[in-house]
Amino acid sequence: MGARNSIVLFFFMLFALSSASPRHKNKYKPCKHLVLYFHETVYNGTNAADATSAIVAAPQGANLTILAPQNYFGNIVIFNDPITLDNNIHSKPVGRAQGFYLYDRKDTITAWFGFSFILNSTDYQGSINFIGPNPVFEKTRDISVVGGSGDFFMHRGIATLTTDAFEGKYFFSLRVDIKFYECW
Numbered sequence: 710m711g712a713r714n715s716i717v718l719f720f721f722m723l724f725a726l727s728s729a730s731p732r733h734k735n736k737y738k739p740c741k742h743l744v745l746y747f748h749e750t751v752y753n754g755t756n757a758a759d760a761t762s763a764i765v766a767a768p769q770g771a772n773l774t775i776l777a778p779q780n781y782f783g784n785i786v787i788f789n790d791p792i793t794l795d796n797n798i799h800s801k802p803v804g805r806a807q808g809f810y811l812y813d814r815k816d817t818i819t820a821w822f823g824f825s826f827i828l829n830s831t832d833y834q835g836s837i838n839f840i841g842p843n844p845v846f847e848k849t850r851d852i853s854v855v856g857g858s859g860d861f862f863m864h865r866g867i868a869t870l871t872t873d874a875f876e877g878k879y880f881f882s883l884r885v886d887i888k889f890y891e892c893w
C-alpha cells in the first residue's frame with residue numbers, strides 16, 4: 710500500500726471512529742426524576758422487633774451484633790428497609806429497599822451497595838436497581854442506576870445519596886435523589 714493510500718485510510722478510520730462515538734441526546738437533562746427516602750435499623754442483639762437489617766458476615770473473631778472494629782471492614786449487611794416519599798420514617802411506605810452492602814475499607818467507613826427499590830404505590834409499580842460505593846462521610850455520593858422493571862423498564866441513570874438522619878451506629882435514613890437519563 711502506498712503512503713498516500715495509508716493516509717487516506719487513516720483519515721477514513723478517524724472519521725469512522727468519530728462518527729461511531731455515542732451521541733448523548735439530552736446530555737444533562739433527566740427524562741425522569743424522583744426523590745425517595747429509606748430507613749434502616751440494624752439488628753444489634755436486642756431490637757429484633759424493629760430491625761430491618763442484619764449483619765450476616767464479620768471478620769474472624771468479630772460479632773454479628775456489633776460492627777467490626779476497623780471501620781466495620783469485613784462486615785456484610787443484608788437489608789429490607791421501608792421506602793417513604795418524605796423523610797418521616799412513620800410515613801406510609803411506598804415500597805421496600807432490598808439488598809446488601811459490604812464495608813470495604815479499613816481506614817475510613819465506606820460501604821459498597823447493591824440493592825433494588827421495589828415500588829408498589831399508586832404512582833409507581835416496578836423495580837429500580839442500584840450499585841456503587843457509598844463513602845458515608847462525603848456529603849453526597851453518586852451511585853449507578855443500572856436498570857429496572859415495570860414503570861422503570863430499561864431505565865438508567867444516577868442516584869445521589871445523602872444521609873438524612875442517623876442515630877448511633879444502628880439507625881440511619883438515606884435520601885435518594887434519582888435522575889434517569891435513559892427512559893423508555
Ligand SMILES: *[C@@H]1O[C@H](CO)[C@@H](O)[C@H](O)[C@H]1NC(C)=O
Pocket residue numbers: 753754755756879
Ligand atoms: C439496640 O437498639 C435498641 C433500639 O435502638 C436500643 O434500645 C438498645 O439499647 C440497643 N442495644 C444495644 C446492645 O446496643
Ligand SMILES: *[C@@H]1O[C@H](CO)[C@@H](O)[C@H](O)[C@H]1NC(C)=O
Pocket residue numbers: 754772773774775
Ligand atoms: C456479641 O457481643 C454481645 C455484647 O458483648 C454479646 O452479648 C453476645 O453474646 C455476642 N454474640 C456472639 C455470637 O458472640
Ligand SMILES: *[C@@H]1O[C@H](CO)[C@@H](O)[C@H](O)[C@H]1NC(C)=O
Pocket residue numbers: 829
Ligand atoms: C402491592 O400493593 C397492593 C395494594 O396494597 C397489594 O395488594 C399487593 O399485594 C402489593 N404487591 C406486592 C408485590 O407487594
